[in-house]
Amino acid sequence: MEGLQHLFGALVGLAGPWQILYALGATLTGIVIGLLPGLSATLGIALMTTLTVKMAPADAILVLVCVYVGAIYGGSRTGILLNIPGTAANAAATLDGHELARQGQAGRAMGISTTGSVLGSLFGVLCLALFTPLLAEVALKFQAFEFFWLALLGVLMSGSLTGDDPLKGWLMGILGLATAQVGLDGIHAHPRFTFGWNELSGGIALIPALVGAFGFAEILMVLAEPARKAMLNALDSILPRLADVLRYWKTILRSGAIGVFVGILPGVGEDMGAWASYAAAKRFSPERERFGKGSVEGMMAAETGDNAAIPGAIIPALALGVPGSAPAAVLMAAMIIHGVQPGPMLMVTQPQFAYGVVAITLAATLCILVFGLVMVRPLLWVLRVPRAIIMPIVFVLCVLGAYAISSRVFDIWVMLAVGVVVFVLRRRGYPAAPFVLGIVLGDIVDKSLRRGLVISDGDPTPFFARPIAGVLATIVLLIFLWQVPAVRRLFSRQA
Amino acid sequence: MDRLESLSINPLSAPGLMPGVLGALLVLFGGLLLLRSRRRTGAATAAAAASAPRVALALLLCLGYAGGLLGRGLPFWLVSAGFLFASILAFRLLDRDPGGAGAGRIAASSAAIALAAGLAIAHLFQDVFLVRLP
Numbered sequence: 001m002e003g004l005q006h007l008f009g010a011l012v013g014l015a016g017p018w019q020i021l022y023a024l025g026a027t028l029t030g031i032v033i034g035l036l037p038g039l040s041a042t043l044g045i046a047l048m049t050t051l052t053v054k055m056a057p058a059d060a061i062l063v064l065v066c067v068y069v070g071a072i073y074g075g076s077r078t079g080i081l082l083n084i085p086g087t088a089a090n091a092a093a094t095l096d097g098h099e100l101a102r103q104g105q106a107g108r109a110m111g112i113s114t115t116g117s118v119l120g121s122l123f124g125v126l127c128l129a130l131f132t133p134l135l136a137e138v139a140l141k142f143q144a145f146e147f148f149w150l151a152l153l154g155v156l157m158s159g160s161l162t163g164d165d166p167l168k169g170w171l172m173g174i175l176g177l178a179t180a181q182v183g184l185d186g187i188h189a190h191p192r193f194t195f196g197w198n199e200l201s202g203g204i205a206l207i208p209a210l211v212g213a214f215g216f217a218e219i220l221m222v223l224a225e226p227a228r229k230a231m232l233n234a235l236d237s238i239l240p241r242l243a244d245v246l247r248y249w250k251t252i253l254r255s256g257a258i259g260v261f262v263g264i265l266p267g268v269g270e271d272m273g274a275w276a277s278y279a280a281a282k283r284f285s286p287e288r289e290r291f292g293k294g295s296v297e298g299m300m301a302a303e304t305g306d307n308a309a310i311p312g313a314i315i316p317a318l319a320l321g322v323p324g325s326a327p328a329a330v331l332m333a334a335m336i337i338h339g340v341q342p343g344p345m346l347m348v349t350q351p352q353f354a355y356g357v358v359a360i361t362l363a364a365t366l367c368i369l370v371f372g373l374v375m376v377r378p379l380l381w382v383l384r385v386p387r388a389i390i391m392p393i394v395f396v397l398c399v400l401g402a403y404a405i406s407s408r409v410f411d412i413w414v415m416l417a418v419g420v421v422v423f424v425l426r427r428r429g430y431p432a433a434p435f436v437l438g439i440v441l442g443d444i445v446d447k448s449l450r451r452g453l454v455i456s457d458g459d460p461t462p463f464f465a466r467p468i469a470g471v472l473a474t475i476v477l478l479i480f481l482w483q484v485p486a487v488r489r490l491f492s493r494q495a
Numbered sequence: 496m497d498r499l500e501s502l503s504i505n506p507l508s509a510p511g512l513m514p515g516v517l518g519a520l521l522v523l524f525g526g527l528l529l530l531r532s533r534r535r536t537g538a539a540t541a542a543a544a545a546s547a548p549r550v551a552l553a554l555l556l557c558l559g560y561a562g563g564l565l566g567r568g569l570p571f572w573l574v575s576a577g578f579l580f581a582s583i584l585a586f587r588l589l590d591r592d593p594g595g596a597g598a599g600r601i602a603a604s605s606a607a608i609a610l611a612a613g614l615a616i617a618h619l620f621q622d623v624f625l626v627r628l629p
């Protein structure tokens with residue numbers, strides 16, 4: 001009952017003219033960011049964090065969540081028309097979306113994208129409202145032992161699932177964790193890896209590092225390839241069809257549930273939400289032979305799954321302080337910048353904030369419905385602008401985005417250095433998402449390990465013997481063992 | 496600086512513990528990667544080699560602008576407009592279709608876009624978001 005009151009209060013708070021304007025403007029910005037190949041939801045949130053730093057916290061979070069939802073939704077347009085997913089989350093939808101476009105049904109594909117995104121997001125919002133308080137209540141029992149494993153699990157799962165090679169993903173995660181160790185340590189304020197350099201005492205600032213990893217590195221990736229032409233002519237009707245919803249309602253529900261579940265898993269993210277939903281839809285579909293050849297059901301599943309994963313990824317960020325995806329990690333960092341400390345105590349100290357995020361995600365969902373219905377054709381104009389024009393302008397924004405929070409030229413150098421390193425590593429198949437999770441979670445992993453050891457007086461047993469810590473430790477161990485060929489053979493033989 | 500040891504801290508909370516663990520893991524996984532790479536033959540793909548000049552150009556422009564020119568006393572809008580003009584022109588010429596617009600026309604439109612974008616971004620950050628520009 002108290003939760004409903006908070007939710008109602010938050011919805012009323014969003015009904016002001018400025019809030020409506022912020023929500024519409026931010027969602028539109030997010031859609032444009034998603035539309036442009038190379039610009040991800042993570043970069044969008046990181047850049048907007050710097051621009052919203054002087055806004056009221058509620059308005060800033062409204063802008064950031066709307067950019068997040070808009071970017072994941074907008075990326076499917078590029079996939080449909082260019083066969084290049086605008087963001088990684090839209091890769092699964094691109095398989096059938098581009099095939100539909102080639103069959104002259106690009107408008108219908110966009111309608112399915114809107115329907116799937118809105119329904120998936122609504123399903124996720126419902127789960128966000130229901131599960132965040134429940135998870136936070138469970139998490140109140142967590143101590144340093146559980147938080148250590150949970151944060152480590154996030155980094156490792158992200159490493160296992162976001163790239164083609166788990167070993168490279170783990171190395172990127174560890175590199176992120178190591179990057180987070182630079183600066184004064186969180187317990188004794190002892191300088192680590194600062195080499196007497198004052199600028200490094202505060203550590204590697206999160207936003208410049210993220211802008212480098214997801215902005216500068218992406219810009220270099222995009223500029224390295226020659227431009228492609230979009231199929232922008234002759235769109236059929238973009239209006240979502242009720243018949244598609246009624247026919248595939250089971251797929252929508254299943255994909256929503258899978259998307260939310262995958263989103264909740266620490267560090268996994270929207271792209272896996274889409275792929276898992278797509279795979280499940282293909283497995284249960286009577287028309288599975290159409291998947292990959294322009295299947296409406298496949299596209300609906302992928303778009304429902306990736307958008308349901310957004311609220312799913314926000315759930316652990318709010319309740320545990322461990323984000324479910326790279327964009328959620330940046331969103332969580334932005335919350336901290338605005339004085340909100342996500343974690344189990346959030347539902348105790350600021351329950352209205354959690355319900356405020358629920359209301360904001362709902363508002364963002366309504367905004368993508370509005371733009372999906374009325375702005376499809378004008379927005380496609382963005383795809384006509386050559387990348388040779390957009391990318392240098394985005395780089396200038398990245399430079400200012402890195403600089404703006406602390407007004408330090410040093411942060412620009414951090415952005416450049418991280419960008420070049422991540423670019424080189426990405427060209428060799430190392431994914432960037434585990435690096436981001438590592439930077440965000442590095443402090444928790446470090447402090448939880450040391451606090452846990454101090455509490456247990458050096459005895460490592462509680463890290464394995466406490467029930468939840470034991471389960472999390474077992475999962476971490478299984479993630480490693482699963483990559484050993486002999487273990488996999490053993491499991492498959494038993495199956 | 497005093498060693499933490501002399502401040503009687505609990506050795507289990509030593510700041511070097513986590514960096515040590517991470518270092519060990521980096522060595523372990525790096526070693527596994529090295530072992531695996533000896534079994535697999537890896538060669539730079541033709542696509543990566545073909546894109547090398549574009550990457551070098553992008554790096555030169557971006558690092559020259561953000562690492563070399565910004566913060567040296569020149570007006571932000573001027574440096575940014577100069578960077579934007581050089582980058583937009585260079586990559587539009589590289590991406591130009593055979594029989595497309597002429598180089599002079601591309602240069603003129605690139606200059607207009609660069610100047611407008613440089614001024615607009617400077618105004619937006621300085622006057623709207625109240626950021627002191629580098």
